[in-house]
Amino acid sequence: MIRHIVANVFTLLIVGLIGLAIVVSAGKRSYYVEGPLEQAICFRVAPGASLRVVSSGLAQQGAVSSEQVFRIGAQYTERATALRFGSYLIPEGASMDQITDILTRGGASTCGSEIQYRIGVTRIDTLVRELDPATQSFQTIVQFSSNEEPPEDYARFAEQSDIQYRITVAEGATSWQIWEGLRLAEFLSGEAGDVPREGWLAPDSYAVQRGADRQTLLAEMEARQTRILTELWEGRADGLPYETAEEALIMASIVEKETGQADERRQVASVFVNRLGIPMRLQTDPTVIYGITQGQGTLGRGLRRSELDAVTPFNTYRIDGLPPTPIANPGRAAIAAALDPDDTPYLYFVADGTGGHTFTTNLADHNRAVARWREIEAELRAREQAAE
Numbered sequence: 001m002i003r004h005i006v007a008n009v010f011t012l013l014i015v016g017l018i019g020l021a022i023v024v025s026a027g028k029r030s031y032y033v034e035g036p037l038e039q040a041i042c043f044r045v046a047p048g049a050s051l052r053v054v055s056s057g058l059a060q061q062g063a064v065s066s067e068q069v070f071r072i073g074a075q076y077t078e079r080a081t082a083l084r085f086g087s088y089l090i091p092e093g094a095s096m097d098q099i100t101d102i103l104t105r106g107g108a109s110t111c112g113s114e115i116q117y118r119i120g121v122t123r124i125d126t127l128v129r130e131l132d133p134a135t136q137s138f139q140t141i142v143q144f145s146s147n148e149e150p151p152e153d154y155a156r157f158a159e160q161s162d163i164q165y166r167i168t169v170a171e172g173a174t175s176w177q178i179w180e181g182l183r184l185a186e187f188l189s190g191e192a193g194d195v196p197r198e199g200w201l202a203p204d205s206y207a208v209q210r211g212a213d214r215q216t217l218l219a220e221m222e223a224r225q226t227r228i229l230t231e232l233w234e235g236r237a238d239g240l241p242y243e244t245a246e247e248a249l250i251m252a253s254i255v256e257k258e259t260g261q262a263d264e265r266r267q268v269a270s271v272f273v274n275r276l277g278i279p280m281r282l283q284t285d286p287t288v289i290y291g292i293t294q295g296q297g298t299l300g301r302g303l304r305r306s307e308l309d310a311v312t313p314f315n316t317y318r319i320d321g322l323p324p325t326p327i328a329n330p331g332r333a334a335i336a337a338a339l340d341p342d343d344t345p346y347l348y349f350v351a352d353g354t355g356g357h358t359f360t361t362n363l364a365d366h367n368r369a370v371a372r373w374r375e376i377e378a379e380l381r382a383r384e385q386a387a388e
Helices: 002-032 051-060 067-076 096-104 152-158 175-184 214-234 245-258 262-277 285-293 305-309 332-339 363-387
Strands: 041-045 086-090 113-119 124-132 137-145 164-169 205-208 348-351 357-360
Touching (some): 002 067, 002 096, 041 051, 051 067, 067 096, 086 096, 175 214, 205 214, 214 245, 214 332, 245 262, 245 285, 262 348, 262 357, 348 363
Antiparallel strands (some): 113 124, 124 137
């Protein structure tokens, strides 16, 4: 009798163990296989959120098929206590293992809202952008300029502990404009120090945290520009009229201010390189303007005859060669153009009314192109007046 009972218990124990093994195997398999998400989502882990709260939220959004399996899997892989707060993009079909990795690996948030602070040549803008998980593109939901009061919605986003900040510096902004923009940024900390050297700050996009130090950020911008210039200087074309990399940076800043067309930069650079080779004065308005403003804002009007006639270090109508410093902070493409310009015979260029320029090899053709540009300007003014 006892032997029969022991045999039955032993049989039940084996069956139970087999059943447990099947359950464990099925759970393990479901933890690693493709998940139920049919469309990517943005999932936020709040500061201090527990694994149970996170697993419940994932289940509610249809990202996991089982809260319990997700928790057991996280514990089994020793990641249950490694959750990092922030907003994360969970791709469609992500397995529970992949989701656990996304929520625990650390690093910057990959989803949610972003405050973008844009330092431009004529204005400073603040944008609140939100990532659309379906298209993985940002949509602007709040926007205002530095001379406007922030809308009420802005405070709601700025108070989020995991909000991402991004500072974008436009190509052609001066060092004073960048320095002033950082000084006005309420989310940064520390003194800005002295205005950095002109031309030595890289126009780029910089991810920062609230409270980032201004001088540290300026140092990063300078280090990035130095790396770019060093790299491109080493691969420069032969026969260029620069003795130093800084002279190339000066030329790049002139190219940056002369054209907004990416495909024209090397042609514009070729004009100035050709002039230096004759030699011929550069005769470029942006250098004269910089001599007047010292990079502190825009001139806001045309140049006067007296300003074009004045002998100053930046008046390239009256001095030979390059001005003493850059006149703005050129981007990588402008530096590349200055160090590898097109091989052209051009000595002149003037706006053509399309946003680009007409390039010519002699003064007679140039004067005809200028006359045509004057006609286009008159037509544009007439249209504007008729529209008022």
